[in-house]
Amino acid sequence: MVRIMMSTTLLAMAILATTTYGKRSKMRRRLEGEVKIDAEEVKIEEEGNSMKREVIPYAEICPEDYPPKHAMLHDHRPTAIQEYETFMGEQVLQWNSRYDDTPHVMSVHGYYYGVWNTDHHYQTESSAWNPNSPTTEYLHNMMPSSGWVQPTVKHVDLPVKEVLEEGDWVGFSSWFIGNYGHFVHDHLPTISFLRSVVPKTTKFLLVDSKVTRMVLKALDPDFYENRIKWIERDEVYEIKGNLTVALRNSFQITIGCCGAFDPMRRWMAEAHPELPEKRTILYYTRGGSSDTTHGRVLEPEHERQILEHIRAKMAQHNIQEELVIFNGRDTEHNRTLPVETQYEIFRAARTIIGPHGSGLGGNYAWTNPYPTNCADRTQLLEFIPGTDSAVVQTYAFTTYYATIRKWPLDYHNILYTAESSYLTTYVNLDDLDHALDYMWGGGDPALNSEPQ
Numbered sequence: 086m087v088r089i090m091m092s093t094t095l096l097a098m099a100i101l102a103t104t105t106y107g108k109r110s111k112m113r114r115r116l117e118g119e120v121k122i123d124a125e126e127v128k129i130e131e132e133g134n135s136m137k138r139e140v141i142p143y144a145e146i147c148p149e150d151y152p153p154k155h156a157m158l159h160d161h162r163p164t165a166i167q168e169y170e171t172f173m174g175e176q177v178l179q180w181n182s183r184y185d186d187t188p189h190v191m192s193v194h195g196y197y198y199g200v201w202n203t204d205h206h207y208q209t210e211s212s213a214w215n216p217n218s219p220t221t222e223y224l225h226n227m228m229p230s231s232g233w234v235q236p237t238v239k240h241v242d243l244p245v246k247e248v249l250e251e252g253d254w255v256g257f258s259s260w261f262i263g264n265y266g267h268f269v270h271d272h273l274p275t276i277s278f279l280r281s282v283v284p285k286t287t288k289f290l291l292v293d294s295k296v297t298r299m300v301l302k303a304l305d306p307d308f309y310e311n312r313i314k315w316i317e318r319d320e321v322y323e324i325k326g327n328l329t330v331a332l333r334n335s336f337q338i339t340i341g342c343c344g345a346f347d348p349m350r351r352w353m354a355e356a357h358p359e360l361p362e363k364r365t366i367l368y369y370t371r372g373g374s375s376d377t378t379h380g381r382v383l384e385p386e387h388e389r390q391i392l393e394h395i396r397a398k399m400a401q402h403n404i405q406e407e408l409v410i411f412n413g414r415d416t417e418h419n420r421t422l423p424v425e426t427q428y429e430i431f432r433a434a435r436t437i438i439g440p441h442g443s444g445l446g447g448n449y450a451w452t453n454p455y456p457t458n459c460a461d462r463t464q465l466l467e468f469i470p471g472t473d474s475a476v477v478q479t480y481a482f483t484t485y486y487a488t489i490r491k492w493p494l495d496y497h498n499i500l501y502t503a504e505s506s507y508l509t510t511y512v513n514l515d516d517l518d519h520a521l522d523y524m525w526g527g528g529d530p531a532l533n534s535e536p537q
Contacts, residue, residue: 138354138358138360138455139455139457140347140350140351140354140454140455141455141456141457142344142347143343143344143346143347143350143491143492143493144343144344146456146457146458146459146461146462146493147458147459147462147493147530147531149459149531150459150531151343152342152343153177153342153343153486153490153491154173154174154177154178155169155170155173155174155177155486156173156467156484156486156490156496156497156498157496157497157498157523158170158497158498158499158500159497159498159499159516159517159519159520159523160471160499160500160513160516161513161515161516161519165471165472165500168471168472168481169471169482169498169500172481172482173482173484173486173487176487177342177486177487177490186334186339186340186341186342186343186344186345186491187278187344187345188275188278188331188332188333188334188339188345189227189331189332189333189334190279190282190329190330190331190332191224191329191330191332192327192328192329192330193213193215193224193327193328193330194326194327194328195215195216195324195325196213196214196215196216196324196328197212197213197214197215197216197219197236197245197321197322197323197324198211198212198213198256198290198321198322198324198328199211199212199236199240199243199319199320199321199322200258200292200316200318200319201234201240201318201319202318202319207260207261207264208260209232209258209259209260209262209292209318210232210233210234211224211232211233211234211256211258211330212224212233212234212235212236212240213233213256213328213330214235214236214241216241216323219236219241220235223235223236224330224332225332226332227332227333227334228333228334231332231333231334232258232259232260232333233330233332240321243319243320243321244321245321245322245323246316246317246320246321246322247320247322247323248322248323248325249290249314249322249323249324249325249326250325250326251325251326252286252287252288252325252326252327253283253284253286253287253288253326253327253329254287254288254289254290254314254324254326254327254328254329255279255283255287255288255289255290255328255329255330256290256324256328256329256330257272257275257276257279257289257290257291257330257331258291258292259271259272259275259338260338262292262294262296262297263294263295263296263297264296264443265296265300265443265447266442266443266445266446266447267443267446268294268296268297268300268447269300269446269447269448269449269450270338270446270447270449270450270485270488270489271338271339271488272297272338273300273349273450274338274339274345274346274348274349274491275331275333275338275339275345276289276291277346277348277349277351277352278331278345278348278349279329279331280308280348280352281348281351281352283329287312287329288312288313288314289312289313289314290314290316290322291313291314291315291316292315292316292317292318293315293316293317298315299423299424300424301313302424303423303424303425303428304352304353304356304357304424305352305356338488339488339491340488342490342491343490343491344491345491346489346491346492349450350454350492350493351454353450353451353454354454354455357428357432359432360432360453360455361429361432361433363406363407363433364406364433364434364435365406365407365408365409365430365433365434365435366395366399366404366406366407366408366409366434366435366436366438367409367411367430367431367433367434367436367437367438367439368391368392368395368408368409368410368411368438368439369411369412369437369438369439369440369442369444369445370383370388370410370411370412370439371383371412371439371440371442371444372385372388372412380477380506380507380508380509380510381440381441381442381477381478381507381510382508382509382510383440383468383509383510383511383512384509384510384511387511387512390514391512391514391517392408392410394514394517394518394521395408395438395517395521396408398518398521398522398525399525402521402522402525402526404525406435406436409430409433409434411430411444412444413427413444427447427448427451428448428451430448430451431448431449431451431452432451432452432453434452434463435463435464436463436464436465436466436524436525437449437452437463437464437465437466438466439466439467439468440467440468440469440510441467441468441469441478441483441484441485445465445467445485446485446488446489449465449485449489449492449494450492452492452494456493459495459529459530459531460495460530461493462493462494462495462530463493463494463495464494464495464497464524464530465494465495465496465497466497466498466499466520466521466524467484467485467486467496467497467498468498468499468500468501468510468512469482469483469484469498469499469500469501470482470483470500470501470505471500471501473502473503474500474501474502474503474505474510476505476506476507477501477505477506477507477510478507484498486498495524495530497520497523497524499512499513499516499517499520500512500513500516
């Protein structure tokens with residue numbers, strides 16, 4: 086077992102040969118109104134090897150599970166499974182049927198642009214308007230809550246912070262600025278989509294944040310250095326050239342199903358094409374980390390039992406991969422692990438197990454972007470609250486599934502038990518065993534919406 090808690094304890098990973106990229110297929114785009122993108126292939130040619138990897142559109146990877154309904158819940162109580170399937174199924178069905186997650190893309194010229202703080206610390210709003218007629222010519226929401234507001238008199242009267250000369254610009258913001266998990270699963274998909282439909286010379290106006298900087302620098306140093314203009318909230322920027330924005334169909338994030346994460350997978354594959362030869366079983370713990378700020382820490386003795394059960398099931402099912410324990414911390418230097426290290430850890434994972442939290446919600450995107458079928462997908466077993474343990478996180482069935490179901494994961498859940506609290510949590514060990522038996526013992530990965 087390897088315990089990943091410091092930068093000097095990294096996974097041993099195979100270094101692949103130097104890679105070159107084939108030409109990206111051109112995409113149809115229309116900057117006035119809705120944009121549609123073609124399926125895109127990322128071709129990778131390795132020296133001395135004609136192997137070609139493709140980033141297959143989400144809908145084609147596991148058609149049996151498309152469109153996604155809900156993950157597979159492993160629970161000994163039929164009523165709990167029924168409650169879960171009803172809640173998750175209705176929520177996802179509503180999002181699938183009401184919203185297409187491909188945003189409308191609009192381009193305007195000579196507008197002013199600003200991102201505003203609100204009374205809710207996690208929420209921001211944006212405005213873009215014609216300075217000659219701000220009360221009538223401004224960007225509107227496609228639907229309520231998608232983040233665009235009419236500029237107020239206060240906004241219009243603010244002095245211009247900076248004039249951005251002729252050229253192409255993208256304006257984007259969303260909620261929870263500065264939160265690692267929310268940036269990856271809420272901001273990054275739309276940034277990736279916009280990057281895929283605008284010219285390569287276009288620069289992005291992004292609210293300055295330590296988290297935004299470190300993720301984008303790790304993902305794509307060239308994009309980070311050459312295509313970002315950092316802006317501040319509650320400031321006005323005059324755009325002399327073209328301003329392109331995404332108008333969401335629902336909230337400020339990709340709610341609907343299902344293609345808007347595909348550009349992000351392609352970007353991951355372009356920037357980081359490597360796949361390690363050595364795979365792992367990755368366990369995420371929220372215990373012992375100063376980065377954990379929202380409770381949900383498994384009771385230490387119980388977590389020790391969980392790890393014993395995982396090891397026993399690995400032996401039972403002849404799982405040869407190494408068990409890696411991850412809490413996101415570099416204890417040697419008393420800091421959060423660099424994003425580059427977290428990327429390496431999660432790219433190597435065959436199976437990821439652990440409680441709901443940013444350690445999962447912020448790192449799922451580093452997993453294998455190349456699955457070609459149901460069985461190729463990275464497995465994820467997430468611990469979440471049920472109806473009798475909703476106190477853990479305010480609401481029952483708080484899971485990342487509804488958001489990141491658009492990423493090709495073989496997704497499973499087990500529930501916290503009724504004795505769990507906001508601070509300390511427990512799971513049913515028999516349910517854990519059942520989940521691992523299914524995942525590692527030959528359960529059909531194409532049936533994750535039909536629990537047995």
